Amino acid sequence: MDNAITNTEASSQSAAAKSRRASQHVNLSEALIFERSASGKRAFELPPLDVPAVDPNTVIGGPLLRDQIEGFPEVSEIEVLRHFTRLSTWNYAIDLGMYPLGSCTMKYNPRVNEFVARLDGLATEHPLQPTEVSQGCLRILQVLERCLLEITGMDAATLQPVAGAQGELVGLLLIRAYLESQGNARRKVLIPDSAHGTNPASAIISGYEVQNIKSNARGQLDTDHLREYVTDDVAALMLTNPSTLGVFEERIAEIAEILHQRGALLYMDGANMNALAGVSRPGDFGVDVMHLNLHKTFSTPHGGGGPGAGPVLVKKKLEPFLPVPRLVEREGGQLALDSQQPQSIGRVRAFAGNFGVLLRALAYTLAYGPGIRQATEDAVLNANYIRKHLEDLYDLPYNLPSMHEVVFSDSRQKKSGVNTMDIAKRLIDYGFHPYTTAFPLIVPGALMIEPTESESREECDQFIEAMRAIAEEVEQNPQLVKTAPHSTRVCRLDEVAAARKPILRWKP
Amino acid sequence: MRYLPKGAAERKEMLAAIGADSIEKLFESIPERFRLRAPLNLPGPLSEQEIIEFFRARAAENSKGYTSFLGAGVYSHLRSVVTDAIIQRGEFLTSYTPYQAEISQGTLQAIFEFQTLMCQLTGQDVANASMYDGSTALTEAVLMATRLTGRQHVVVARSVHPEYRQVLTTYAKHLGIDVREIGYTATGQMDDSALDAKMLDGAAAVVVQSPNFFGVIEQVSPLAETAHAHGALLITAVAESVSLGLLKPPADADIVALEGQSLGIAPSYGGPFLGVIATKDKFVRQMPGRLAGETTDSKGRRGFVLTLATREQHIRRERATSNICTNEALMALAATVHLCLLGKEGLREMALHNVAKAQFLRSELLKIPDVRARFNGPFFNEFVVQFPRSARMINSALLRGKIIGPLVLGIPYRELTKCAVICATETTTRAEIEHFAAALTRILAQPV
Numbered sequence: 001m002d003n004a005i006t007n008t009e010a011s012s013q014s015a016a017a018k019s020r021r022a023s024q025h026v027n028l029s030e031a032l033i034f035e036r037s038a039s040g041k042r043a044f045e046l047p048p049l050d051v052p053a054v055d056p057n058t059v060i061g062g063p064l065l066r067d068q069i070e071g072f073p074e075v076s077e078i079e080v081l082r083h084f085t086r087l088s089t090w091n092y093a094i095d096l097g098m099y100p101l102g103s104c105t106m107k108y109n110p111r112v113n114e115f116v117a118r119l120d121g122l123a124t125e126h127p128l129q130p131t132e133v134s135q136g137c138l139r140i141l142q143v144l145e146r147c148l149l150e151i152t153g154m155d156a157a158t159l160q161p162v163a164g165a166q167g168e169l170v171g172l173l174l175i176r177a178y179l180e181s182q183g184n185a186r187r188k189v190l191i192p193d194s195a196h197g198t199n200p201a202s203a204i205i206s207g208y209e210v211q212n213i214k215s216n217a218r219g220q221l222d223t224d225h226l227r228e229y230v231t232d233d234v235a236a237l238m239l240t241n242p243s244t245l246g247v248f249e250e251r252i253a254e255i256a257e258i259l260h261q262r263g264a265l266l267y268m269d270g271a272n273m274n275a276l277a278g279v280s281r282p283g284d285f286g287v288d289v290m291h292l293n294l295h296k297t298f299s300t301p302h303g304g305g306g307p308g309a310g311p312v313l314v315k316k317k318l319e320p321f322l323p324v325p326r327l328v329e330r331e332g333g334q335l336a337l338d339s340q341q342p343q344s345i346g347r348v349r350a351f352a353g354n355f356g357v358l359l360r361a362l363a364y365t366l367a368y369g370p371g372i373r374q375a376t377e378d379a380v381l382n383a384n385y386i387r388k389h390l391e392d393l394y395d396l397p398y399n400l401p402s403m404h405e406v407v408f409s410d411s412r413q414k415k416s417g418v419n420t421m422d423i424a425k426r427l428i429d430y431g432f433h434p435y436t437t438a439f440p441l442i443v444p445g446a447l448m449i450e451p452t453e454s455e456s457r458e459e460c461d462q463f464i465e466a467m468r469a470i471a472e473e474v475e476q477n478p479q480l481v482k483t484a485p486h487s488t489r490v491c492r493l494d495e496v497a498a499a500r501k502p503i504l505r506w507k508p
Numbered sequence: 509m510r511y512l513p514k515g516a517a518e519r520k521e522m523l524a525a526i527g528a529d530s531i532e533k534l535f536e537s538i539p540e541r542f543r544l545r546a547p548l549n550l551p552g553p554l555s556e557q558e559i560i561e562f563f564r565a566r567a568a569e570n571s572k573g574y575t576s577f578l579g580a581g582v583y584s585h586l587r588s589v590v591t592d593a594i595i596q597r598g599e600f601l602t603s604y605t606p607y608q609a610e611i612s613q614g615t616l617q618a619i620f621e622f623q624t625l626m627c628q629l630t631g632q633d634v635a636n637a638s639m640y641d642g643s644t645a646l647t648e649a650v651l652m653a654t655r656l657t658g659r660q661h662v663v664v665a666r667s668v669h670p671e672y673r674q675v676l677t678t679y680a681k682h683l684g685i686d687v688r689e690i691g692y693t694a695t696g697q698m699d700d701s702a703l704d705a706k707m708l709d710g711a712a713a714v715v716v717q718s719p720n721f722f723g724v725i726e727q728v729s730p731l732a733e734t735a736h737a738h739g740a741l742l743i744t745a746v747a748e749s750v751s752l753g754l755l756k757p758p759a760d761a762d763i764v765a766l767e768g769q770s771l772g773i774a775p776s777y778g779g780p781f782l783g784v785i786a787t788k789d790k791f792v793r794q795m796p797g798r799l800a801g802e803t804t805d806s807k808g809r810r811g812f813v814l815t816l817a818t819r820e821q822h823i824r825r826e827r828a829t830s831n832i833c834t835n836e837a838l839m840a841l842a843a844t845v846h847l848c849l850l851g852k853e854g855l856r857e858m859a860l861h862n863v864a865k866a867q868f869l870r871s872e873l874l875k876i877p878d879v880r881a882r883f884n885g886p887f888f889n890e891f892v893v894q895f896p897r898s899a900r901m902i903n904s905a906l907l908r909g910k911i912i913g914p915l916v917l918g919i920p921y922r923e924l925t926k927c928a929v930i931c932a933t934e935t936t937t938r939a940e941i942e943h944f945a946a947a948l949t950r951i952l953a954q955p956v
Contacts (some may be wrong), residue, residue, distance in 0.1 A: 033621055033848050043849040044588050049861055050938040051868035056754060056860065059867055060886045064725055066756045069628050072852040080848045081590060084618070088599035091614035095598030108511055109602050112556045117776075118592070121567025126578045127778030129571055129912050130903070136569030137777045143551065150548050162640045162779060163834040165821070176682065201821035201831035205651075207682030210826045248537040278548055279535055285542045295834060303595075303838025304615040305605040305798065306638070307780030323678075346678035350581060350643035350671035351778030363559050369552025371509055373544075377531045378512055378519075384534055385522045401537040425610070434608050439822075456513035457522060488610040490811040495609075498803035498815040502792070504634045505624040 030086040033073045034506050043077040071508045090489060091304075092433045098455050098463060100386075102405045102436040102448025103196070103244055105274045105296035110367065113299070113360040122359065127351035131336045137355065138335035141327050144362040148292060151365075151372070152270075153283025154313035158322045160353040164271060165198040167291025167310025168238070170323060172206035173345045174289055174314060175236050175265050177321035181343070182263070186235040189267075192221055194244045194440040199269060208235060215442050219243065219398040223251045223258075230262045240269040241282070244440040245398055246383065246405035246450070248275070256286025265289065273297040274452065275380060275403035278373030289314045298361035309357040323348045378453035379404040382460055386451060389464040393471040397443050405450035409443050413471070416478045420445045423470055425492075426484035430466035509553070575940045576912040577869075579890045579931025580721065581642065581669050581747045582778070583770045585858070586935060591772050591845045595838055605837070606800075609813045615837070616812035619800035622844040629752045629847075630766065631759030632786035636797030638835040639783030642767025643675040646715070646745045648796050648830055649765040649785055650676060653713035653741045654685055655794050655829070661686035662713045663740075665698040667720035669747055670920035685712075696724035696883030696892065700731060708738035717745040718758065722929060723866075723890025724883055725755060732760035750933075751888045753850075753859035763787045772846025773839050782839040793819060796830030861934035862889035865941070869932040872945040876952060882927050890931040892917065892924070897956060899928040905951045911944055 056065055075083070092099075099106035117123060125137055145157045161167040172189065179185045189208040191199050192215055200210045213229055216222040220243060230237075237259055242248045249255065256266045268282050268290035274297045276282070282290050294300045295308035302308075314322065324344045325337035337352060368375060380403050387396075387406040394408035410420040424434030424447075436448035451460060473481050485491055519531070528534055535543060554562065576584065595601060599614060606612030606619075619637045626635035639645040650662050662680075664673060666689050673687075680687050690702045698716050708714070714735040718726035732742040744758035746766045758764050768782030769775070787795055793816065801815035821828040850858060866889045873879050878896035893914060895902055903913040914930035921927070932941065 030617075032617070032624075034624065037851075042851045042853050043590075044586075044851070044854045046586065046854070046857055046861060046934060049864055051864050051941070053860070054864045054867050056863055059863065060725065060755070060888075064727075064756055064886060065754060066752070069753075069852055069855070072625070072628055072855070073848045074851045074853070075848060077590060077849065080845065081594070083848070084594045084600075084845060085597070087614040087617055088594070088597045089614065090611075090617075091599040091603045092608075092611040093599045094602035099604055101604065104604065106604060110511060112559050114596060114601070116560060116563035118774075119563055119567045121570045121572045122563065123774040123776050124572075125570050125777040126576055126582055126584075126775050126912070128578055128580055128582065128915055129576065130907055132907065133571035133574060133912065134777070136566035139569065140563075140566050147550055150550055162644075163832070165831040165833045166640065166644075169831060173678070173682070197821035197823070197825045197828070198831050198833050200826035201824075201828040204826050204828075205679065205683070205831055207684075250537055250539065252542075253539065279544060280538050280542045281544065285539075293834075301601045301838070302604050302834075303601055304603045304612070304618075304841065305837030306835040307837075307839060308834035346681075347643075347671060347674040348678055349675060349779075350641060350669065354779035354781075355777040356774075356780050359563070363563065365550065366552040366554045366559055366562065367511065367556075368509065369550050369554070370547035371553050372550065373547065374509055374512060377534075378514055380534050381519060381522055381526075381531060384526050384528070388526045401534070403534075403537070424608075428608070428611055433604065433611060453512055457518045459513075460522075485610055490610055490613060490805040490807075490809050492806045493609045493811045493813045494803045494805065495813050495815065498801040498813050499818075502799070502815055503802040504620075504792070504799055504815075505627045506620070 030083060032506050033075060033083055034071055036079055036083065037074040039074055041074045041076050043075055043080050097431060098451060098459050099433040100435040100449045100451055100463060102407065102450045103271050105450060105452055107299055107452040108454040109299055109301040110364060113363040116363050117356050117359050135335055138327065140359055140362055142335055144358055145327060147365045148311055148313060151277055152290065152313050153281030155316040156319040156322060157311055157313045159311045159358050160323050160348050161291065161310040161312055162349055162354045163306065163308045164291055164293040164310040165202055166348065167312045168198055168202035168269065169205055170312045170348055171267050171289045171291055172203060172208060174318045174321045175267065176206060177345050178318050179235055187233045189235055190229055190237040192239065194442045195238060195240060196244065196269065196271065199238045218400060219245045219442060220247060221249055221255060223255055226255060226258050230258055230264055232262065234264045236265040236267050238267045238269060240272055242272045242275045242403045245407045246402045247398065247400045248403055252285045271296060272404065275376065277376045279376050289318055294357055294361040299364040300357045300360045307354050307357050309354045309361065321345050325352065375453045382451040382453065382455055385460055386449060386464060390467055393468060394447060405448060407443055408447040410445035410447060413474045414445065416474050418474045418478050418481050420447050422482045422484065423447065426470050426481045427466060428485040429487045432463060432466060571912065574910045574912050577914050577930050577932065577944065578912055580915045580929055581671065581767065582775050583748055584775065584933055584935045585750060585770050587772045587774065587846065588849050590849055591842050594845050595842050600841055601838065606814060609811065613811060616800050618841050618844055620802065620812050622840045623800060625844060625847050626784050626786050629749065629757060630764045630786040631757035632764055633789040634792050635784055635786035636795055636799055638837060638840045639785055639797055639832065640836060641779065641781040641783045642745060642747050642765060643672040645765040645783030645785050646672050647676045647679045649743045649763045650713060650715065652763060652794050652796065653743060656791060657712040657739065657741060659710050659712035660684055661688060661711055662715055663688050663690055663703065663707050663711050664715040665690050665692065665717065667692045667696065667698055667722055668715060668717040668745055669721045672745060694883065695885030696722040697726050697885050700734060703734050708740055711738065711740040713741040713743045715743045715745065717747060719748055719751055719888045719890065722883055722892045723887040724885040725888060728758045729760045748888060750859055750862060753855035754863065755888065762791065768843045771843035773842055780836055780839055782836045782843055792816065794829055796832055797835060858934055865932040865934060865936050866891065869930065869941050872941055876945065876949050878952065889933055890929055892927050892929050895926045896952065897926060899926050902951055906947060909947050911947055
């Protein structure tokens with residue numbers, strides 16, 4: 001099969017080289033839009049000017065004006081539409097199938113959310129317009145805030161941060177502000193070695209030093225030694241719960257206690273909230289401050305890498321420090337955004353945050369209501385079902401109860417010279433996006449699998465069959481796996497060359 | 509529940525396959541006292557129609573039926589319906605970050621095209637795949653400059669958007685970065701006479717916005733020279749990207765921090781928007797954000813991959829150039845489609861329309877007794893108007909007539925009393941401008 005593809009490709013390439021007009025199939029090759037441009041073509045027309053035309057040379061002055069933008073696209077409307085439609089067919093997407101990516105929570109992005117986000121009167125509003133004509137937007141923010149506080153069991157919120165990483169940064173700045181108000185901001189933040197890379201990166205930007213702490217032999221936080229780590233210098237522990245292994249930190253209450261005794265705070269990375277919503281609340285088990293990823297747990301679309309939103313939720317003692325503007329309710333019930341907050345850490349983004357993303361998250365939450373628990377249960381059910389049907393073939397480094405995700409390792413497959421990246425690439429040939437490879441760092445050769453509640457039993461079974469088939473291939477024909485994928489347009493792109501001699505734009 | 513593809517029987521079977529007699533068994537690792545016994549107190553569940561009605565009701569409580577003259581960092585521009593037709597495709601909307609290049613070539617090639625367009629627009633060598641917005645892009649540009657120069661203070665024009673400066677202050681505070689501000693002149697441009705040796709000695713960067721918050725176009729090239737003479741970098745922020753269709757791009761700046769909302773992205777009450785950092789090739793390794801690079805595959809076919817990832821958090825963790833992970837990829841795609849639709853001619857024409865509308869607005873307003881233009885510098889689609897009385901009171905009266913007036917400047921700029929910054933774009937009609945001028949005339953004719 002591999003050879004057949006090669007021959008077809010080779011002949012199509014030489015045919016394409018001979019004829020620029022005909023191509024084998026629209027999906028095989030699509031030039032850059034700049035390579036399709038021809039002078040004089042345009043795709044968009046403006047309505048005629050209804051005021052006197054002006055000469056920019058007169059009103060602005062020649063030296064401030066530019067020449068024509070060299071190389072800018074010149075194409076017609078159908079070419080734009082075809083170009084991007086063709087490109088889109090080269091993407092995998094949730095709408096096509098499962099993404100078993102651990103800690104990414106790639107669930108269904110409901111289409112009604114897209115519809116309401118585009119309503120006239122919502123998509124059209126200017127963030128600086130008067131409060132009197134923004135009550136609808138502010139009501140959306142208020143209802144969402146209340147829902148998120150109810151789900152997390154926290155006391156106060158900011159919807160400003162526009163990504164999980166920004167939420168982490170804001171959370172740490174809140175911790176700093178609080179500790180400063182207590183007399184000493186302290187110097188260090190403790191971060192488990194299983195943490196997502198944004199955790200230490202955010203800590204540095206907040207001005208703290210990072211102290212990495214090793215997980216214990218069970219892959220969990222080393223609570224036995226935590227007391228030693230939490231010196232008077234330590235501001236906080238950043239913890240993901242459930243952990244990046246998908247395991248709940250059973251000694252969470254003790255962890256919180258140890259920190260609080262020393263005047264330190266517990267920050268929770270809420271990336272794995274899909275295991276908890278409606279079942280357990282971080283505010284109940286000792287978390288002082290946390291962020292949520294609305295583009296994970298709350299279904300807002302990933303869009304190829306954003307936009308997202310990372311609201312931060314806090315206990316009462318941190319409330320005075322929340323970023324401005326804060327959503328307030330004035331007498332008579334009028335809502336407003338208030339920037340007169342003397343103890344606030346300041347503004348973290350212009351305007352009010354990613355409103356369009358927040359709106360989508362609210363639409364999602366309203367669809368479920370209290371039934372959100374069912375989504376969480378299905379997510380955990382799917383993950384455990386997959387675990388059960390793969391644990392005979394793939395090594396489970398930590399034999400602990402999985403919640404919404406399960407982490408295997410490639411140690412058995414390594415014996416045949418095949419690693420997690422190879423298996424992931426072979427999974428593509430079975431019609432799936434790979435799981436998360438090489439993370440968390442504490443599992444060498446990790447296969448981190450999170451199906452989410454959006455997968456039917458059939459999809460789970462299909463995934464299981466694929467993984468079982470690949471395990472068999474590793475035994476019988478490891479080369480097939482090592483050279484995968486075989487069914488895609490391009491295969492094993494040279495990342496080394498891309499970094500060594502970066503080509504980061506088209507040039508005429 | 510319509511988003512959950514399971515029936516009760518299937519759940520039972522799956523539990524049996526796992527060997528659990530109930531779903532509660534799967535949550536036993538959570539200490540019992542932390543397991544909720546009752547459902548959460550949340551509104552809903554709502555059907556699709558009820559969701560639509562809820563948001564329609566909210567939409568009716570906003571500014572429908574009002575005309576707006578607000579700019580100040582968020583601009584009303586024409587967007588083709590083709591843009592949404594493309595970004596609403598599930599293959600773009602519901603796809604993940606393109607780490608698995610073989611099945612993300614759509615996203616990756618689109619990012620590569622976006623990076624190219626941003627370079628063409630700004631006159632810079634390289635641009636990233638997006639930051640959160642203009643305010644955080646500017647902040648990260650400043651951090652980048654301090655890393656590049658090893659210096660710890662920056663000089664920032666007060667004519668930079670106040671909210672951008674506030675965000676910079678929030679971040680800079682904890683990184684030991686000293687932010688010093690410089691005023692503006694009668695033209696509304698940065699006061700470069702204040703850029704003396706004392707200010708610039710040991711500065712990592714000079715930061716200016718063009719067109720600035722007052723709508724005035726800054727002289728970037730001489731500022732770059734001055735900065736470089738003192739070993740500092742020049743950072744230029746651009747809040748109104750349509751201006752780059754007509755105005756000289758800030759090619760002499762070392763780093764450009766751009767807000768791309770004007771490029772086909774709805775105002776949406778403040779977000780999601782589109783930040784971009786563009787810079788010189790020699791600075792690329794200190795630039796934050798994702799980068800798509802061209803390469804070939806094992807059979808020599810052209811393809812694209814995320815590259816230079818050793819700058820980023822998932823590789824370098826605490827030594828990363830930034831903590832940024834999720835960015836604004838779909839908005840970057842929207843801008844890419846939008847710019848392809850407008851093309852070379854269309855963007856320029858749109859920019860010309862903006863200039864024409866703003867000039868007409870200005871000439872109509874200056875006909876009104878005691879209404880003045882505050883600055884005399886060249887402007888694109890915004891300018892500062894000075895009223896004979898409180899701008900806030902005037903706006904209240906305008907609002908009663910369903911007009912959202914210009915942004916009052918007296919809070920961020922105490923010295924600019926009775927002033928407001930007003931904007932007209934290609935979407936502002938002649939009738940709206942004339943109606944506004946008439947309303948303002950009536951309001952000012954009344955005794956205070």
